Amino acid sequence: MEWMIEVCVVIGMLLMSWWILLYGKNDEKTVGKGKVPKGNSGWPLLGETLDFIASGYSSTPLTFFEKRKSLYGNVFKTCILGSNVIISTDPDVNKVVLQNHQANFVPAYPKSIRELMGEQSILKMNGTMHKKVHTLIAGFLRSPQLKARITRDIEHTVKQCLASWTSHQPIYVQDQVKKITFPVLVKVLMSVGPGEELDFLYREFAEFIKGLICLPLKFPGTRLYKSLKSKDRMVKMVRKIVEERKKVMIDNDADDEGDAVNDVLDALLRDKGDSSSSARLSPEMISQNIIEMMIPGEETLPTAMTMALKFLSDSPLALSKLQEENMELKRLKTNCSEDYAWTDYMSLPFTQNVISETLRMANIVNGIWRKSVNDIEIKGYLIPKHWCVMASLTSVHMDEKNYENPFKFDPCRWEKIGAVAGCNSFAPFGGGNRLCPGLELSRLELSIFLHHLVTTYRWVAERDEIIYFPTVKMKKKLPISVQAIST
Ligand code: HEM
Numbered sequence: 001m002e003w004m005i006e007v008c009v010v011i012g013m014l015l016m017s018w019w020i021l022l023y024g025k026n027d028e029k030t031v032g033k034g035k036v037p038k039g040n041s042g043w044p045l046l047g048e049t050l051d052f053i054a055s056g057y058s059s060t061p062l063t064f065f066e067k068r069k070s071l072y073g074n075v076f077k078t079c080i081l082g083s084n085v086i087i088s089t090d091p092d093v094n095k096v097v098l099q100n101h102q103a104n105f106v107p108a109y110p111k112s113i114r115e116l117m118g119e120q121s122i123l124k125m126n127g128t129m130h131k132k133v134h135t136l137i138a139g140f141l142r143s144p145q146l147k148a149r150i151t152r153d154i155e156h157t158v159k160q161c162l163a164s165w166t167s168h169q170p171i172y173v174q175d176q177v178k179k180i181t182f183p184v185l186v187k188v189l190m191s192v193g194p195g196e197e198l199d200f201l202y203r204e205f206a207e208f209i210k211g212l213i214c215l216p217l218k219f220p221g222t223r224l225y226k227s228l229k230s231k232d233r234m235v236k237m238v239r240k241i242v243e244e245r246k247k248v249m250i251d252n253d254a255d256d257e258g259d260a261v262n263d264v265l266d267a268l269l270r271d272k273g274d275s276s277s278s279a280r281l282s283p284e285m286i287s288q289n290i291i292e293m294m295i296p297g298e299e300t301l302p303t304a305m306t307m308a309l310k311f312l313s314d315s316p317l318a319l320s321k322l323q324e325e326n327m328e329l330k331r332l333k334t335n336c337s338e339d340y341a342w343t344d345y346m347s348l349p350f351t352q353n354v355i356s357e358t359l360r361m362a363n364i365v366n367g368i369w370r371k372s373v374n375d376i377e378i379k380g381y382l383i384p385k386h387w388c389v390m391a392s393l394t395s396v397h398m399d400e401k402n403y404e405n406p407f408k409f410d411p412c413r414w415e416k417i418g419a420v421a422g423c424n425s426f427a428p429f430g431g432g433n434r435l436c437p438g439l440e441l442s443r444l445e446l447s448i449f450l451h452h453l454v455t456t457y458r459w460v461a462e463r464d465e466i467i468y469f470p471t472v473k474m475k476k477k478l479p480i481s482v483q484a485i486s487t
Contacts, residue, residue, distance in 0.1 A: 034382035039077030047079030056469025065395045075381050085388040089395035091424040096378045097391045098431035105370035108388050111216035118288035138437035140267035147342040154448045157183050162456050170479035177305040185297045189290050190265045204230045213470050238287040300364050301442050303472050305449050307362035311409040313461035318411050323454045325350045330455045345447040353414035355446050359428035363394040364472050457482040
C-alpha cells in the first residue's frame with residue numbers, strides 16, 4: 001500500500017516537473033552583461049535526473065560534472081528533479097555563493113529534509129536570526145574551554161571503542177566509529193552521558209534520519225511520518241532537559257556572562273535576546289535545534305574517520321609516517337607521565353595533513369545547495385531568481401588545475417599548499433556565514449581517533465568500495481582485521 005501511494009506521488013511529481021519545464025523556462029534571460037550559463041534541460045519530465053543519479057551510484061561520480069564541464073564550461077545549467085539548477089565547479093563562483101554577502105541566496109534542501117526540520121531550524125533560517133544562532137553555536141564549539149574539556153571525553157570513548165576490538169573477527173569500521181562520534185556529539189550538545197537517555201537518542205535518531213531522503217509523503221505508515229514521530233519523541237525528551245536546566249539557572253541566578261557554558265544547550269539558553277533579533281530563543285526552538293544539529297554532525301564525522309582509515313590502508317607510506325609522528329608524541333607523553341592537551345593532538349603537522357587530504361578526497365558533503373531570491377550575476381553568469389545553485393565541492397577538490405594528481409592520496413601536498421584557511425579550492429566545511437561550526441571539533445576528534453588507532457593497532461583492510469550516492473559510504477562497511485602493537 002505504502003509503495004503504491006509513493007509511486008502515484010512520483011508520477012505526480014514528474015508531471016509537475018514537466019509542467020515546470022514547459023512553462024517555467026527563462027533560459028534566454030540576461031541581466032546586465034550576464035547570461036544564463038549554457039547547458040541542457042534534458043528530457044521532458046525527468047530533466048537530467050537519471051544521469052545525475054546514475055553517475056552518483058557509479059565508481060566515477062564526477063562523470064556527470066566532467067561531461068558537462070567539457071561541453072559548456074565550468075558553470076552550466078541543468079534540470080534535476082523538476083528544478084532548474086545551475087551547477088558551479090568554479091571555486092570563485094562557489095565562494096561568492098557561499099559568502100552570500102548580499103543575502104541573495106537561501107538554503108535549498110529536498111522536500112523530505114525540509115519537512116523534517118522545524119521552521120526555526122539553523123539549517124533553514126536566514127538573516128539576523130540565523131546569524132545570532134550560528135554565532136552562539138560556533139562561539140561555543142570553537143572555544144578552547146570546550147576543546148580542553150571534551151578532549152578527555154573523546155579520549156575515553158575512543159579508547160573504549162578500540163579496546164573492544166579483537167584480532168579474532170573482522171571489525172566493521174563504519175559502524176564502530178559511530179560508537180565514538182555519537183556519544184561525543186550528544187555530550188557536546190546537551191551533556192547527556194552513557195545510559196538510558198543516550199541509548200534512547202541513538203535508537204530514535206537512527207529512525208529519524210531514515211526519512212532524510214525519501215518521498216515527501218506525510219501520513220501514517222509513510223517513512224516521513226515515522227521519522228517525524230521519532231523526532232517528536234526526541235524533542236519531548238530534550239524539552240524536559242531544557243526545562244530542568246532553565247529552572248536550575250533561574251534558581252542559581254546563573255544567567256551571568258561569567259558562568260561556565262557546558263554545552264550547546266547552555267549557550268542557547270543563556271542568550272538574552274537583543275533589539276535586532278527580538279526575544280530570547282524559546283525552549284521549543286532550542287529543543288528542535290539541538291536535534292537538528294545532530295543531522296550535520298552525526299553522519300559526516302564517522303564517514304571522515306572511516307575514509308581516513310580506508311585511504312591510509314591503501315597508502316602504506318603515509319600510514320608509516322603518521323604512525324611515526326604519533327608514536328613520538330606517545331613516547332613523549334609516557335616519559336613525562338603527562339595527560340594530553342587538545343593542543344598536543346592538533347599540533348602534529350603530518351596528522352593534520354592526513355586529515356586535510358582525507359577531507360579533500362572523501363568529499364563527504366559533495367556540494368552545497370542554495371536557491372536565489374533575486375536575479376544575480378557572478379563572473380558574467382546570470383543566476384535567475386528562484387533557480388537552484390549547486391556549488392560542487394567535489395569538482396573543485398578533484399580538479400587537476402587545483403591539485404596535482406588529484407586522485408592520489410598524498411598528505412604531503414599540504415606541506416606545499418600550507419595554510420588551509422582562506423583557500424578557495426578547499427572547502428570541505430563550506431564557507432561564508434554557514435561555515436560548519438563543528439569544523440574544529442571535527443578536526444580534534446579525528447586527530448584523537450587517528451592517534452590512538454595508529455599507536456594501538458596495525459590492521460589489514462579487506463577489499464571494499466566507496467559508494468558516493470546518496471551519501472559517501474563503504475559498500476561493505478570497511479571490514480578490517482587488527483593486531484595490537486606491542487610497546
Ligand atoms: C567531517 C565532518 C564535517 C563536515 C565535512 C561538515 C561539513 C559541513 C558543511 C559543508 C556545512 C555547510 C552547509 C551549508 O552551507 O549549507 C556544514 C554546516 C553545519 N555543520 Fe558541519 N560538518 C562536519 C561536522 C560537523 C559536526 C561534528 C557538527 C556538530 C557538532 C556540525 C554541525 C554543523 C551545523 C550546525 C551546520 C549548519 C551551519 C549553518 O547553517 O549555519 N558539523 N557542515
